[in-house]
Amino acid sequence: MLSHINDQNQASMVDVSAKEITIRIATAEARITVNDAVAAQFDGRDFASKKGPVFQTAILAGTMGAKQTATLIPLCHPLPLDSCKFETSFAGREALIRCTCKTTGKTGIEMEALTGASIAALAFYDMCKALDPAMTIHGIRLLEKSGGKSDYQATP
Numbered sequence: 001m002l003s004h005i006n007d008q009n010q011a012s013m014v015d016v017s018a019k020e021i022t023i024r025i026a027t028a029e030a031r032i033t034v035n036d037a038v039a040a041q042f043d044g045r046d047f048a049s050k051k052g053p054v055f056q057t058a059i060l061a062g063t064m065g066a067k068q069t070a071t072l073i074p075l076c077h078p079l080p081l082d083s084c085k086f087e088t089s090f091a092g093r094e095a096l097i098r099c100t101c102k103t104t105g106k107t108g109i110e111m112e113a114l115t116g117a118s119i120a121a122l123a124f125y126d127m128c129k130a131l132d133p134a135m136t137i138h139g140i141r142l143l144e145k146s147g148g149k150s151d152y153q154a155t156p
Contacts, residue, residue, distance in 0.1 A: 019106040024147035028113035030121035031139040032095040035132040058120040065119025
């Protein structure tokens with residue numbers, strides 16, 4: 001049975017009141033494939049579009065998105081973020097954004113990490129769309145989670 005479906009087959013928020021409070025950590029990633037014009041702008045750390053620094057803006061947007069996950073995903077519990085960190089890199093024609101979220105609570109933080117990575121990728125797209133409106137955002141996935149009933153580690 002799916003966790004967010006009740007006995008009447010209706011959407012329902014999971015009751016976490018009996019769960020133990022633990023430190024929970026999750027990491028997710030998103031990838032953006034760009035054209036040569038965007039790739040040529042990268043200087044090794046970040047690059048600026050006409051709108052400003054691309055990765056820095058993406059990180060800010062991703063952090064804001066992670067903090068708003070419960071307002072965006074209907075059945076998510078609102079979680080206080082203890083930490084929201086990003087790693088960014090660029091190789092060839094692909095940008096990689098990784099988001100790691102941490103909380104002390106009764107339920108997992110996977111959706112916050114996935115939302116953070118996704119919103120950061122969308123902000124990256126917005127910052128570079130004048131140079132490459134055909135960019136693709138792909139490979140959004142959970143890489144790992146720990147601290148709950150079960151841990152998870154993605155295969156490479």
